[in-house]
Amino acid sequence: MSRGSLRWLGLLAALAVCGFGADNAFRFSIVGDRTGGADQAVYAQTWSEIDRLRPDFVINVGDTIQGTDDQTAEAQWKEIRGFLARYKRYPFYFVAGNHDIWSDYSRKLFERETGRPATYSFDYQDAHFVVLDNSRSLELAPDQLQFLEDDLKKNRAREPKFVFFHQPFWIFPVKLKSHSFDLHRLAREYGVDYVISGHGHQFVRLELDGIVYVEIGSSGANIGEAWKTDEGFALGSFYHHALVEVTRSHVKFTVKELNAPYGKGRQIPAIAAASGHALP
Numbered sequence: 001m002s003r004g005s006l007r008w009l010g011l012l013a014a015l016a017v018c019g020f021g022a023d024n025a026f027r028f029s030i031v032g033d034r035t036g037g038a039d040q041a042v043y044a045q046t047w048s049e050i051d052r053l054r055p056d057f058v059i060n061v062g063d064t065i066q067g068t069d070d071q072t073a074e075a076q077w078k079e080i081r082g083f084l085a086r087y088k089r090y091p092f093y094f095v096a097g098n099h100d101i102w103s104d105y106s107r108k109l110f111e112r113e114t115g116r117p118a119t120y121s122f123d124y125q126d127a128h129f130v131v132l133d134n135s136r137s138l139e140l141a142p143d144q145l146q147f148l149e150d151d152l153k154k155n156r157a158r159e160p161k162f163v164f165f166h167q168p169f170w171i172f173p174v175k176l177k178s179h180s181f182d183l184h185r186l187a188r189e190y191g192v193d194y195v196i197s198g199h200g201h202q203f204v205r206l207e208l209d210g211i212v213y214v215e216i217g218s219s220g221a222n223i224g225e226a227w228k229t230d231e232g233f234a235l236g237s238f239y240h241h242a243l244v245e246v247t248r249s250h251v252k253f254t255v256k257e258l259n260a261p262y263g264k265g266r267q268i269p270a271i272a273a274a275s276g277h278a279l280p
Contacts, residue, residue, distance in 0.1 A: 024125045030242040031060040033198045035099045037222025046219040058090045061198025061216045062097025062166035070105045077113045097166040101135035121151045128158040132165040139169045152190035159249045160193040168197035168215045174206045203236035
């Protein structure tokens with residue numbers, strides 16, 4: 001056996017013993033949609049509750065501003081920038097929603113305000129995160145799927161892996177147990193653990209081939225009066241955020257309903273919601 005082969009086998013053995021994910025020990029919070037009819041008081045309470053948890057960073061699922069109008073977008077970003085400044089201790093990763101990007105101008109504004117492109121990836125310890133952009137298209141465009149494949153290929157050994165984008169086109173194919181749509185095929189091939197979206201203002205949790213698909217609902221977006229009823233809670237229509245705790249390659253995903261006055265402070269381990277609603 002050649003020296004190069006021996007070196008390669010040694011590397012594989014070391015990875016088998018140590019492994020990516022061995023040093024993971026962190027927590028992050030996920031913020032749901034703010035807009036689509038924003039209630040700033042709800043959004044403010046969401047951030048206040050997150051602040052008490054002291055996560056290592058925060059990521060949202062899109063729809064930070066009401067948007068849809070190039071003339072008013074800059075003022076809306078200025079307003080939310082002022083609010084978020086009080087939480088600048090937390091690195092905040094933005095996902096582009098359809099209320100954030102709807103035109104070429106709004107894309108430039110989004111990227112200027114967030115400090116990142118609409119499509120990007122990042123590592124936290126040994127975990128890997130991919131943020132895609134389907135703000136102007138329900139599905140993921142070919143360039144987004146190509147970015148995802150290239151990125152996952154380069155980070156195959158990292159774990160766990162999370163993929164974020166706004167519009168959850170995956171709900172129906174996953175419910176129908178379709179194993180062949182492109183997103184799922186890539187997620188399965190490269191070991192993605194969670195696919196996380198927003199947009200629907202409702203908590204949904206599904207699983208297919210060991211990949212957990214989650215729609216985070218409202219953290220301030222309009223859900224009418226549904227949040228006031230137990231039926232609304234059971235259907236996922238309640239104000240909430242999520243806390244994700246990563247230890248080595250293990251992921252503990254907890255959905256946290258807001259406390260009074262906008263909820264009852266109930267907590268739902270996401271693994272318990274295999275029906276696709278908030279409760280089994």
